[in-house]
Amino acid sequence: MKDKNIYDIIVVGGGPAGIFTSIYGSQSGNKVLLLEKMEKLGKKLLIAGQGQCNLTHTGTKDEFIDKYGDNGSFLKKAFYKFPPQALINFFAERNLPLVSTEKGKYFPNTFKSLDVLSVLKKELEKLDVQIETKMEVLEVNFNDIFQVKTKDNEFYSRNLVIATGGLSYNITGSSGDGYKFANKMGLKLKNTKPSLTPCYVKDYPYSNLQGVSFKSILLELWRDNKKIKSATGDLLFTHKNISGPAIIDNSRYFEKGDKLIINYSGIPYEMFSENIRKIINNNGNKMIKNIFDNPNFSERFIKFALKYCSIDENKKCNLLNKSEIKNLINYLTKFEFEISKLEGYERAMATSGGIDLSELNKNTMETKKIKGLYFVGEVTDIDGDTGGYNIQAAFSMGALAGISIRR
Ligand SMILES: Cc1cc2nc3c(=O)[nH]c(=O)nc-3n(C[C@H](O)[C@H](O)[C@H](O)COP(=O)(O)OP(=O)(O)OC[C@H]3O[C@@H](n4cnc5c(N)ncnc54)[C@H](O)[C@@H]3O)c2cc1C
Numbered sequence: 048m049k050d051k052n053i054y055d056i057i058v059v060g061g062g063p064a065g066i067f068t069s070i071y072g073s074q075s076g077n078k079v080l081l082l083e084k085m086e087k088l089g090k091k092l093l094i095a096g097q098g099q100c101n102l103t104h105t106g107t108k109d110e111f112i113d114k115y116g117d118n119g120s121f122l123k124k125a126f127y128k129f130p131p132q133a134l135i136n137f138f139a140e141r142n143l144p145l146v147s148t149e150k151g152k153y154f155p156n157t158f159k160s161l162d163v164l165s166v167l168k169k170e171l172e173k174l175d176v177q178i179e180t181k182m183e184v185l186e187v188n189f190n191d192i193f194q195v196k197t198k199d200n201e202f203y204s205r206n207l208v209i210a211t212g213g214l215s216y217n218i219t220g221s222s223g224d225g226y227k228f229a230n231k232m233g234l235k236l237k238n239t240k241p242s243l244t245p246c247y248v249k250d251y252p253y254s255n256l257q258g259v260s261f262k263s264i265l266l267e268l269w270r271d272n273k274k275i276k277s278a279t280g281d282l283l284f285t286h287k288n289i290s291g292p293a294i295i296d297n298s299r300y301f302e303k304g305d306k307l308i309i310n311y312s313g314i315p316y317e318m319f320s321e322n323i324r325k326i327i328n329n330n331g332n333k334m335i336k337n338i339f340d341n342p343n344f345s346e347r348f349i350k351f352a353l354k355y356c357s358i359d360e361n362k363k364c365n366l367l368n369k370s371e372i373k374n375l376i377n378y379l380t381k382f383e384f385e386i387s388k389l390e391g392y393e394r395a396m397a398t399s400g401g402i403d404l405s406e407l408n409k410n411t412m413e414t415k416k417i418k419g420l421y422f423v424g425e426v427t428d429i430d431g432d433t434g435g436y437n438i439q440a441a442f443s444m445g446a447l448a449g450i451s452i453r454r
Pocket of ligand 1: 059084088089092100184212219395396425438441
């Protein structure tokens with residue numbers, strides 16, 4: 048074994064998680080090697096937020112924890128050690144201030160992911176991290192020390208950090224290699240599936256309403272006659288599926304055959320029903336199509352809904368019968384879809400599932416079974432909502448692992 052090839056830390060994967068592990072792990076003079084299989088670092092980071100890079104979000108720690116499905120509490124220590132404000136400071140101190148949009152998303156003030164990557168690369172260089180691109184790790188072994196094999200090289204280290212990402216958008220390099228390594232090391236994995244995707248439904252009726260959107264609809268997810276989840280958020284009809292944050296952020300829970308019940312009004316059923324009946328009674332001479340003042344009910348949508356309920360849009364309110372009113376209220380507040388499929392990994396923005404969190408020490412990201420072995424970022428069973436939560440989690444987990452190794 049050649050001495051020069053023994054590192055304090057080898058990091059596999061040059062996305063945000065691996066880059067931050069390298070930065071924080073090397074700060075006390077550790078010898079760090081970062082191995083990336085693509086020709087350059089951070090290919091997924093470059094396409095994040097449509098090339099603008101939505102790095103993080105406004106919100107308290109508790110609000111953040113809520114954005115990672117059932118697994119958010121695993122990130123408490125990572126967010127304590129490296130909270131969103133630390134990320135904002137990190138870039139500001141390196142002349143790339145972040146700015147927040149009215150929806151609370153933080154972007155670099157240039158709105159260019161390339162600038163984010165360039166700050167990160169400069170920092171890696173400053174800290175003398177050895178970066179090897181086009182260096183795909185094929186095998187990892189542990190025998191007192193870690194051995195990392197690529198096609199033509201072998202490297203050795205005292206600590207090994209796997210930051211290979213998930214399975215989505217594998218053109219950026221993330222093709223699930225971390226799961227293979229974990230498997231070989233005897234670690235449990237949670238089944239993976241595409242997350243952050245739009246949702247296809249059976250007999251989709253809204254192709255012609257492409258672009259119609261709704262604010263803060265109420266959504267319920269049902270499986271085998273049991274309610275699994277209630278959520279609220281914005282919804283969008285596309286020409287072939289339903290999308291928008293309400294769908295995308297909850298897609299990690301969806302399975303084929305599940306029922307989605309949508310309340311397009313955003314107002315609880317009883318309240319909506321009572322209100323609309325009053326409006327109908329008080330406006331007997333108005334045409335039904337003209338009585339809606341809810342901003343979610345665009346003219347296009349209401350015309351479609353009335354047609355679907357076989358109600359003439361020009362019918363006067365005082366001529367509507369009880370069952371017509373009931374059908375319309377149900378249509379607007381209890382519309383049922385059956386999920387037929389989600390997008391595949393090639394279109395999903397994240398992967399849910401991965402390294403089972405029970406295998407990791409949440410205070411350090413080290414595996415409980417093998418000392419010196421760490422997993423960070425999307426390769427773990429952590430996936431967040433849209434809005435900067437995934438990149439923040441990757442950075443925070445990377446920083447936590449790096450700091451922990453330094454100690
Ligand atoms: C289109 C799109 C837009 C997105 N936009 C946003 C956004 O705006 N905000 C947000 O928060 N999140 C966004 N995300 C999600 C976010 O980019 C990821 O969650 C984040 O990049 C995960 O970071 P990571 O470091 O864990 O993994 P990755 O960024 O996937 O990095 C993993 C790296 O490991 C390398 N690698 C894999 N296997 C090997 C191997 N065997 N040897 C060597 N190297 C290897 C890969 O080449 C890759 O560079 C988006 C995702 C997509 C697909």
